[in-house]
């Protein structure tokens with residue numbers, strides 16, 4: 179008899195060594211078989227998605243059966259040797275039959291039982307698809323996406339709406355929706371528990387003006403997303419909150435309409451690979467000097483333009499008159515100590531205020547916008563590889579805010 183179920187194997191030796199079990203139930207097959215050499219001996223064979231060769235447990239070695247919750251479809255079989263507990267979850271009627279049969283094998287009351295011999299047990303596991311590439315509209319699965327998908331690509335289909343059934347794919351790691359016509363991302367995307375790569379290149383983000391960026395604040399995405407590709411859209415700005423995706427390593431922003439980058443970009447501690455080619459940037463935020471980039475592509479921007487116009491814009495207040503407010507001083511501490519802040523803890527106006535902070539060239543947070551200037555820096559001092567074709571001087575203009583007269 180074969181039982182298709184979910185099993186967690188607990189090694190009791192591990193628990194005595196204080197090694198915690200994973201708590202993961204795996205899709206498994208448990209087969210009760212007769213030994214070919216000795217017809218009065220029975221064994222249990224356990225196969226799972228990760229254990230395809232199978233593990234054999236002798237029925238003689240069953241030490242105890244815990245069947246109190248068999249009506250709820252739960253039971254545990256404890257073996258003397260190996261010291262394993264098989265925790266079973268299964269449809270309760272099947273489980274009851276299986277337990278009854280196993281009991282008969284243990285007591286030796288097997289006259290009426292006909293069991294398969296070892297050789298005839300063939301376990302077939304249905305392949306669980308983990309990758310799906312859809313290249314035309316007829317490629318969508320009729321029964322919906324398999325929940326086991328880890329990699330989904332729906333590219334080049336001119337889809338306008340983000341398909342909400344994607345949000346059900348909790349195993350999804352890579353989502354490629356590039357070359358479509360998507361205008362909005364639902365906030366729920368932020369709750370995808372495993373999403374590490376999001377490809378949205380060549381869509382229509384920003385075409386309708388304001389973009390809903392709330393998905394960036396999802397608790398799951400903030401700690402998981404490593405790659406975000408939004409190149410080839412119509413983005414005019416990036417949200418300040420982008421820095422909250424602390425796991426981000428690669429950010430691709432090429433071919434948009436960006437005129438500036440948020441000040442908070444310098445707070446993205448893991449960012450290594452940044453491409454902003456073919457935008458309208460005239461300067462970079464000073465905070466970027468705090469990034470530890472391996473690669474930056476700035477080609478085809480407006481970083482060379484308007485040098486004089488930029489300096490004319492400067493209207494600094496005199497330092498003598500400057501006194502930092504109490505809110506400023508408190509905010510500096512919050513940012514410097516990297517204290518977490520969200521609108522559930524403090525008013526959202528304060529969240530905005532904190533997200534608006536700049537970084538001085540010395541690395542200190544600056545809240546006041548009273549003292550600033552454009553300065554040229556050699557970007558190659560700050561990034562290992564710099565790709566830039568439009569800058570003769572090899573320097574880039576940074577908009578710098580200053581924390582004190584000694585930095586200005």
Ligand SMILES: [Zn+2]
Pocket residue numbers: 538539540541542580581582585
């Ligand atoms: Zn400073």
